[in-house]
Amino acid sequence: xxxxxxxxxxxxxxxxxxxxxxxxxxxxxxxxxxxxxxxxxxxxxxxxxxxxxxxxxxxxxxxxxxxxxxxxxxxxxxxxxxxxxxxxxxxxxxxxxxxxxxxxxxxxxxxxxxxxxxxxxxxxxxxxxxxxxxxxxxxxxxxxxxxxxxxxxxxxxxxxxxxxxxxxxxxxxxxxxxxxxxxxxxxxxxxxxxxxxxxxxxxxxxxxxxxxxxxxxxxxxxxxxxxxxxxxxxxxxxxxxxxxxxxxxxxxxxxxxxxxxxxxxxxxxxxxxxxxxxxxxxxxxxxxxxxxxxxxxxxxxxxxxxxxxxxxxxxxxxxxxxxxxxxxxxxxxxxxxxxxxxxxxxxxxxxxxxxxxxxxxxxxxxxxxxxxxxxxxxxxxxxxxxxxxxxxxxxxxxxxxxxxxxxxxxxxxxxxxxxxxxxxxxxxxxxxxxxxxxxxxxxxxxxxxxxxxxxxxxxxxxxxxxxxxxxxxxxxxxxxxxxxxxxxxxxxxxxxxxxxxxxxxxxxxxxxxxxxxxxxxxxxxxxxxxxxxxxx
Numbered sequence: 001x002x003x004x005x006x007x008x009x010x011x012x013x014x015x016x017x018x019x020x021x022x023x024x025x026x027x028x029x030x031x032x033x034x035x036x037x038x039x040x041x042x043x044x045x046x047x048x049x050x051x052x053x054x055x056x057x058x059x060x061x062x063x064x065x066x067x068x069x070x071x072x073x074x075x076x077x078x079x080x081x082x083x084x085x086x087x088x089x090x091x092x093x094x095x096x097x098x099x100x101x102x103x104x105x106x107x108x109x110x111x112x113x114x115x116x117x118x119x120x121x122x123x124x125x126x127x128x129x130x131x132x133x134x135x136x137x138x139x140x141x142x143x144x145x146x147x148x149x150x151x152x153x154x155x156x157x158x159x160x161x162x163x164x165x166x167x168x169x170x171x172x173x174x175x176x177x178x179x180x181x182x183x184x185x186x187x188x189x190x191x192x193x194x195x196x197x198x199x200x201x202x203x204x205x206x207x208x209x210x211x212x213x214x215x216x217x218x219x220x221x222x223x224x225x226x227x228x229x230x231x232x233x234x235x236x237x238x239x240x241x242x243x244x245x246x247x248x249x250x251x252x253x254x255x256x257x258x259x260x261x262x263x264x265x266x267x268x269x270x271x272x273x274x275x276x277x278x279x280x281x282x283x284x285x286x287x288x289x290x291x292x293x294x295x296x297x298x299x300x301x302x303x304x305x306x307x308x309x310x311x312x313x314x315x316x317x318x319x320x321x322x323x324x325x326x327x328x329x330x331x332x333x334x335x336x337x338x339x340x341x342x343x344x345x346x347x348x349x350x351x352x353x354x355x356x357x358x359x360x361x362x363x364x365x366x367x368x369x370x371x372x373x374x375x376x377x378x379x380x381x382x383x384x385x386x387x388x389x390x391x392x393x394x395x396x397x398x399x400x401x402x403x404x405x406x407x408x409x410x411x412x413x414x415x416x417x418x419x420x421x422x423x424x425x426x427x428x429x430x431x432x433x434x435x436x437x438x439x440x441x442x443x444x445x446x447x448x449x450x451x452x453x454x455x456x457x458x459x460x461x462x463x464x465x466x467x468x469x470x471x472x473x474x475x476x477x478x479x480x481x482x483x484x485x486x487x488x489x490x491x492x493x494x495x496x497x498x499x500x501x502x503x504x505x506x507x508x509x510x511x512x513x514x515x516x517x518x519x520x521x522x523x524x525x526x527x528x529x530x531x532x533x534x535x536x
Contacts, residue, residue, distance in 0.1 A: 003177075007119035007169030016126045021189045022170070024228065028181045029172050031224055035217055036163055036178055043164075043210055046246065047514075050279050056249050057394045062212065066252045072316040073255055073262040077237045079155035079200035080106070080263050082380035083318055083356035084372035085365050087154065090115040090432055091125035093139045096132050097147040100154050102362040103369065107154040111183045112161045112207045113271070113442040116431040117517075118525055119169040126186045129156065133194040156195070157239065159205035160184045163214065164518060168525075181221075188225055192235065202231075203263065204238040208271060210246045212253030222261050234260050239320065243268025243443075244275040248304050248397055251311040264318030264355070267305050269296060270325075270443035274450055276300070276400060281454040281512060288454070289405030291415065291447055296322065296345065298403045303396040309353040310387040318381060321349035321357035325444070327434045328363040334437060339367055346371040355381040360432075360439035406463040407455055409472075415448035416476045419507065422448075423516065424484060424499035427524055442517055449507040449516060456508065470508060477503060498524060 003026055005017060050056075058066070065071075086106040089095040099107040109129060115121050131137035132149070133156075139147040160183030161167075166176035184204065192202040206218055222236045240247075240254050242265050247254060255262050273294055280286035288294055296305065305321075312319035324345060326338040342359075346368050349357050359368050376382060418435055422445040425433045433440050454460075455468035462468060481500045485493050502524075506516040513519060 002173060004171045004174075005169065006171060007123065010120065010123070012127055013123050015130070016123050016186060016190065021186060024189050024225075025170065025177060025181060025185045026172055027228060028185050028221065028225065029177050032181070032217065032221055033172075033178065036180075039211075039214055039217060040164060042213070046210070047279060051282060053283075055280075055394075055398060056246055058249050059253070062250070062253045065256045069314075071256060071259065073259045073264075074234060074237070075316070076318065076381075077201050077203065077263065080157075080203060080237060080318070083264075083320060084376060084381075085369045086157075086320060086356055086358050087362065087365060088114060088323060088358055088360055090121070091128050091158075092121070093124075093128050093137065094141065094147060096128045097137060097139055097149060098362055100132060100156075101150045102154065103152075103365045104154045104359070104362075105356065106157055108157050108159055108205055108358070110159045110205075110432075111179075112159045114432040116426045116429045116525070117161065117165070117167070117179065117521060118429045121429060121431070122167065122169065122182070126183075126190065129158070129187060130190050130194070132156070133191055133198065155200055155203065156191075157203040157205055158183065158187045159207055159241075160187075162208040164208070164515060165521070168521075184221070185225070188236070189229065192229060192231055196231075196235070202236050204236065205266065206238050206240045207268075208243060209240055209254065210244045212250045212257050215240060215254040215257040219258050219261060236261050237263040239263045239266055239318070241266045241268040241271070242304070242308055243271035245272070245279055245397070246275075248272070248307070249394070251308060252315070255311065255315050255317055259315075262317055264320060265308055265312050266320040266358075267308050267322045267354075268443075269301070269322035270441075270447060272301075272304065274443055274446040277447070277450040277454050278512065278514060280400070281450060282457060284458055285401045286454075287407075287458055287460060288400065288403060288451065289407055290411030291444075291451060292411070293405030294403060296348065299399045300397060300403065303392045303399065305349075305352065305354075306387070306390045307392040307397070310390040310392075312355075313353060313383055313386050314388075316383060318355045318383070319353065321346070321354040323358035323360055324364050324368065325360050325439045326364065327361050327437050327439050329437045338437065339364075342367055343371060350375040353382055353385045353387050355383065407460050407468065408463045409466075412452070412455065412462075412468055412473065413476050413480075415452050416473060416503070417480050419445050419448040419452070419503050420477065420480050420484060420496075420499055423502050423520065424496045426517075427495050427499055427520070446516060449503060450512065452503075452507040453509075453512045457512075473508065474504075 085104040087099050087104040088108040091109040161179035165179040167179040167182040168176045170177045309319045324342045422440050460468045484496045506513050
């Protein structure tokens with residue numbers, strides 16, 4: 001079997017792309033590539049069934065797993081006992097230092113929604129993680145401000161890209177390799193021993209799983225990888241993001257499949273909303289109001305989080321809450337109002353039994369920690385809070401029609417503005433973008449363009465009169481593009497225009513594409529033209 005490195009070999013990339021590491025990736029691909037493709041085919045078939053009116057339900061064939069009260073997941077691994085505050089962000093050099101120094105218990109080093117998958121970001125991110133574990137990372141910004149690691153560092157948990165994505169920079173037998181296997185494999189190969197030597201371990205977040213069979217694939221990969229690298233079984237631990245509606249019906253089964261390697265579940269709120277629209281957007285009962293109105297207290301989101309906490313604590317697993325996306329502003333009043341909302345959100349999560357929660361900015365760590373300190377005290381978690389009183393039905397998980405709120409012209413424009421600006425930044429290599437004091441990532445951009453498609457598909461009425469039409473969306477897109485391109489020339493202007501075309505293709509098409517990232521990556525992010533390194 002032959003691999004080729006299509007991406008350019010920048011300075012120190014040879015430290016990541018060693019022959020032994022690439023052989024490991026080839027071994028993973030050889031063993032698991034066919035199963036990945038089969039599971040993606042299953043996803044498409046499932047979505048086709050939903051298009052005919054079928055709805056998901058708890059699986060009768062796995063009832064024995066749900067009904068068995070005896071099984072538990074592995075006990076918390078070193079560095080994951082206390083997860084009261086987790087910070088998320090891309091593994092660029094500055095963010096790596098700031099996140100590790102932030103005071104959070106865990107840093108989610110995000111190769112997925114917060115990273116634009118350029119070759120430099122992917123391989124450079126792996127190099128930053130190696131340097132961080134070796135404590136040889138620093139950064140000096142344009143103002144000559146120097147950043148370096150402190151003494152108390154967050155535990156690193158890596159989120160690889162999802163199963164639906166490939167990495168064009170590395171090809172095996174002429175085809176791109178799974179991006180999930182690249183991100184997982186390179187980190188495990190280089191950092192597992194480093195983490196064990198530091199008294200922790202190689203930990204992961206698993207994104208966008210849609211079924212327990214996809215969790216089984218990951219578990220089999222863990223077993224294979226640990227055997228290949230001579231690591232004890234159970235060394236790897238993984239927290240699964242419950243961020244698709246189908247996974248919400250299989251939480252117990254997902255924990256069961258991963259139980260030797262499981263570190264819990266996370267309520268991935270933004271992708272969860274995206275998944276609802278993507279799967280059921282063609283049906284009028286699933287029309288959602290403006291994104292700002294879809295809070296964690298609306299009935300279908302409340303059912304999902306209550307079930308998540310109950311499921312986790314019944315099985316001895318951590319339940320981690322959703323992300324607070326606010327970015328601190330210079331305006332004190334804006335900060336005061338936003339922090340009040342963040343505090344209320346975290347108080348709800350801590351009160352519901354979550355063991356910790358996410359923030360997107362170091363400026364939110366103290367607020368989140370204060371709230372969870374008030375509930376946990378000196379305890380590392382609240383796994384003893386079983387929530388046995390909670391019962392959630394399939395109908396409650398699907399009660400989207402009970403979501404209060406309206407579709408407004410301002411909401412339409414906000415989606416157009418966010419989708420355009422985010423995709424523009426993503427094409428430029430930035431995957432986490434602060435827009436109007438919110439940290440937007442690929443998941444929130446997906447919500448924005450999917451809501452536009454949904455509202456257009458149904459000709460949804462607007463609160464102030466009229467309805468959502470293609471003419472309205474196109475006029476808004478033209479206006480926003482004019483604002484974005486003002487003063488731009490050459491490549492910068494062409495990039496914004498390209499972003500506008502992607503919004504049109506993914507929000508205004510007759511059929512809703514599953515992800516904007518797949519086609520945009522395939523067409524617009526090229527590592528280089530010629531192979532830079534090849535090996536048998």
